[in-house]
Amino acid sequence: MSIIVLGTVALDSLKTPNGIKKDLLGGSAAHFSMSARHFTLVNLSAVVGSDFPKKQITMFKNKGINIDSLLVKKGKTFRWTGEYKAEDLNTAVTLDTTLGVLLDIAPTVNEKQKNVNNVFLANYDPDIQLDFLNTLNKPNFVGMDTMNLWIYTKKKSIAKLMKKVNLLLLNDAEARDFTGQKNMLKAAKLLISLGPQIVIIKKGEHGGLLYSKNHLFALPAYPLEEVIDPTGAGDTFAGGVMGYLVKSKKINAKTLIKAVLYGTIFSSFNVQGFGMEKTKNLSLSKVHERMTIFKQFFKF
């Protein structure tokens, strides 16, 4: 059992009420891998520049992440600089984006990995997501994420891609922007009608909603007193969800609920530290400890 994730591996710089950080390891595929690796072999497909720190590549290897499809290309690594303001820690304000090598080349799949049939298309240009999916030999279970930029600029490409995915993960603002629906259940129903069998709408500190033709459920977030840095929370959530589903090999009410539960707990750790501070060395037993507390909420 393994999964291949297409996404970014980035160097993030942050301004937050809790401090300023420079060149933290980030990116959608990196955050995704950090939680998914607990359940399945993760094959990471991304492009970084020649300035990308070697110790981070070693770190991926040490975590058991397959980096055969991590291209190191001459040039600069994708860098994102963002700010979180005290008034709204949920919303990032982008201060600067340096695409670097992402302008030159799209991630590819190593020949040996083309048979991997579980796929996660983390946030990326939807045309590249689609091309990537098409290079795989037999994608069987496909998840995807997207972002507001692509909804505004490439909605048709997203719609085309959506027909080919099983699980769509997006946040509430994106669901609203894509469907024009303010009600999240209506938005989820509309999204389902466009292709994916399962839609999960992430609501940050307010938890999440899962909808499919046969399932509907909602979970709160794990209540935290302090959010240090929400960057990557959605990708960490996705890694928990997809990783657990791949491991459990079947999709039913029980595995879906458990998957969302893992996503919820993994992402609660992610936001408690800068970058991957809290997820990089996280053990599954720590995850289960917090899960046990969380489950107590629902002992009716």
Add this chain to the structure above:
Amino acid sequence: MSIIVLGTVALDSLKTPNGIKKDLLGGSAAHFSMSARHFTLVNLSAVVGSDFPKKQITMFKNKGINIDSLLVKKGKTFRWTGEYKAEDLNTAVTLDTTLGVLLDIAPTVNEKQKNVNNVFLANYDPDIQLDFLNTLNKPNFVGMDTMNLWIYTKKKSIAKLMKKVNLLLLNDAEARDFTGQKNMLKAAKLLISLGPQIVIIKKGEHGGLLYSKNHLFALPAYPLEEVIDPTGAGDTFAGGVMGYLVKSKKINAKTLIKAVLYGTIFSSFNVQGFGMEKTKNLSLSKVHERMTIFKQFFKF
């Protein structure tokens, strides 16, 4: 087992994306009663004007609500006119408030009801809430709600009252305004330090959070495709919570979780119709039906 609720009985007029309504039965005590009555005898303490429709008084009686402390005073019934806009169905915009008889007299307690020891002080001027509490002989379990107006104008009175209550219910905006804390868990901790043993923060469509020295839990709202009119949702929630706690006679993790669960389900019905359309004739078996669906969300 019985409870006395101090609050308003009002005539609400509404402008919503789903229609315009005039002189709907409303008010905090009325909405509270509509859910609490399923668990315990509710004694309603409020003031209405001579224009208050007799059929509504009969309705209260028919629902088993004791109206010995419902004063009918010469003059006009309290009227609230509000608007909900499609962009944000959670937030009411007040268009007009006619206090009417509320300017002349505060609700009182009928002599026979002074020994009732379960009390809910629904949203009202905190000085009147405090006076009311002081006229009771042996209040034992006291819940309260408040609103932004009193937080801005009478914060000290609220703080004085808070020392005397066991359970504080308020919404997230109020918790933020009162404490200056954006993090709801931090806000709840701060509120607990001011007197109440239990704090429940209501987050509308995002569910709620309960905090005490010994308990912490969060629940999502019941996902609904359509919200018709959220007026009174918080009071309906409070009625479910307080009513169930009075009925169960003890406060522990199990009864608190169940109480919040009832509050959640009752308020989900409330928002599906104008005024009390959906709660007036609601049966407990319908509540349990929806509760069974909701509980499936948490079958991990």
